[in-house]
Amino acid sequence: MKFSLPAQTILLPSPVLVIGTYGPDGKPNIMTAAWGGIASSKPPCISVSLREATLSFHNIKQAGAFTVNIPSEKHLKEADFVGMVSGRECDKFGTTRLTPEKSRLVNAPIVKEFPYALECALLQQVDLGSHTMFIGNIVGMVADGDVLNSHKLPDIEKVRPILWGSFGTMAYYGIGSKLGDAFSVGKEVQRIREGT
């Protein structure tokens, strides 16, 4: 049975993104965000939505750059923590003992301990209300060698990213079993219809 429900910002799965920025004083900051996704292939773009109340919001506007760092399961506590406190009150890199490394391509820090990061130059911002979408042009990527496959692409089974289960469970999850190959398992639908 179907239920009509009030509007909710529930997307399953939602990612766990750790946004890296520098303040005007050069102080590195990180915060966790779940509102975001890839926005374009060419140019390669990613969008991250932040509230104006956050320090990261102002850092991105000022520096014109940010990184999107993907935490692994083993960084769960750190990823949760940097989403709970403000960079105005806490040195989040120091407190978590994570290490900021300056991106070679943009004016933003990379979290050294995390498996990989997207380096983004701010392309556009869209004010929507509670949140502003920061659309970043992905200009490069930095990754640990041990999460790359033979084509030098991050492999989800090696990265072991975290998912956020949204408001239904308010919990984090790991990735589960491989279900099938993309652009492949669907061919069966066509075959069934064609009777072949």
Place this chain on the structure above:
Amino acid sequence: MKFSLPAQTILLPSPVLVIGTYGPDGKPNIMTAAWGGIASSKPPCISVSLREATLSFHNIKQAGAFTVNIPSEKHLKEADFVGMVSGRECDKFGTTRLTPEKSRLVNAPIVKEFPYALECALLQQVDLGSHTMFIGNIVGMVADGDVLNSHKLPDIEKVRPILWGSFGTMAYYGIGSKLGDAFSVGKEVQRIREGT
């Protein structure tokens, strides 16, 4: 060891979104998209990026509405299939034997068999190059009763959504084990620092 790599649109995890639209002739269509995410809390918004070559792109512009349907693991073949073929050449609802049900709130079809859907009124579009971001105001949600928790919110453990592993593995995954509670597991970082 860290490697600097070319820009790639690799976000882990990426969602598997099935976008529902009506054509000018009233014909329902669905397509799979992985480029998207929640864009704002108030107003509740979601963004989905599509190429101009797709039928859905034109349907959204014309109808000013779309749905974001979340497939469950058991709909893997259908979700993959509707991302491989164009609605111009194939009646995708008919071929997959999925059922279009008109949203009561927007001019777009809901996939009856999928666990839940967000009903979206087109708010804004942002042309980025290969893709255009369609930002939809989420005006309501339709869900199966058996995927809701006691607060009438979709529960990820009942929805069993599909993740896309992006270009590294080109495969789909299920959700894995619960790793911890949000806004909770991170408190341990603070306690360790404070020595309490």
